[in-house]
Amino acid sequence: AQKITQTQPGMFVQEKEAVTLDCTYDTSDQSYGLFWYKQPSSGEMIFLIYQGSYDEQNATEGRYSLNFQKARKSANLVISASQLGDSAMYFCAMRDGGGNKLTFGTGTQLKVEL
Amino acid sequence: NAGVTQTPKFQVLKTGQSMTLQCAQDMNHEYMSWYRQDPGMGLRLIHYSVGAGITDQGEVPNGYNVSRSTTEDFPLRLLSAAPSQTSVYFCASSYRQGPDSYEQYFGPGTRLTVT
Numbered sequence: 001a002q003k004i005t006q007t008q009p010g011m012f013v014q015e016k017e018a019v020t021l022d023c024t025y026d027t028s029d030q031s032y033g034l035f036w037y038k039q040p041s042s043g044e045m046i047f048l049i050y051q052g053s054y055d056e057q058n059a060t061e062g063r064y065s066l067n068f069q070k071a072r073k074s075a076n077l078v079i080s081a082s083q084l085g086d087s088a089m090y091f092c093a094m095r096d097g098g099g100n101k102l103t104f105g106t107g108t109q110l111k112v113e114l
Numbered sequence: 115n116a117g118v119t120q121t122p123k124f125q126v127l128k129t130g131q132s133m134t135l136q137c138a139q140d141m142n143h144e145y146m147s148w149y150r151q152d153p154g155m156g157l158r159l160i161h162y163s164v165g166a167g168i169t170d171q172g173e174v175p176n177g178y179n180v181s182r183s184t185t186e187d188f189p190l191r192l193l194s195a196a197p198s199q200t201s202v203y204f205c206a207s208s209y210r211q212g213p214d215s216y217e218q219y220f221g222p223g224t225r226l227t228v229t
Contacts, residue, residue: 004156035218037220043202043222043223043225044220044222044223045157045204045206045220045223047217047218047219047220050217091156091157093157100145100147100162100164100208100218101147101159101162101172102147102149102157102159102206102218103159103173104149104156104157104158105156106154106155106156107156
């Protein structure tokens with residue numbers, strides 16, 4: 001069975017600083033994918049970034065980057081130059097080898113302070 | 115494109131009542147899924163579909179039924195509502211972008227309360 005672990009229930013970061021949100025995973029599949037989603041207080045799920053298990057380079061999308069360490073089974077999200085609008089819940093999720101089923105972690109609540 | 119739409123946005127049910135949560139997508143995606151989100155537990159997969167006429171159970175399927183008669187629609191039926199089904203329900207759709215990528219598009223969610 002697949003498992004995603006997010007060990008930081010809450011994080012604080014100062015505006016304009018970088019922050020790393022931790023995610024470790026467990027799977028027996030050779031092919032899998034890792035996602036990060038943002039959920040603001042309004043409740044919608046916003047896709048941020050994706051890393052495939054065979055991708056050798058870390059994924060980047062604007063201020064978001066995914067620090068993928070396959071041997072350690074970790075897929076940490078790095079947000080550079082934090083903004084007040086980054087305050088939200090962040091979820092790490094893993095796609096199973098077969099297709100579209102996602103397993104989610106419990107999330108990290110990020111608060112960006114002035 | 116409207117993307118993934120869900121109705122209703124909010125619903126209150128009494129224990130034992132039945133209802134259907136609607137989900138539709140206009141992106142011709144083959145994959146559709148239902149998740150529930152409970153406080154402190156992240157999202158958990160209820161049921162999913164890999165195409166019209168094909169559905170399967172996820173992690174927490176008990177008390178829910180689904181069917182997929184068209185590519186666009188994937189309704190979730192609560193057969194006899196229980197307070198334990200109080201949750202926020204998300205529908206998602208996806209397609210295979212490449213050999214190793216399946217971006218999921220989420221609907222806005224339905225907040226259900228069972229009293």
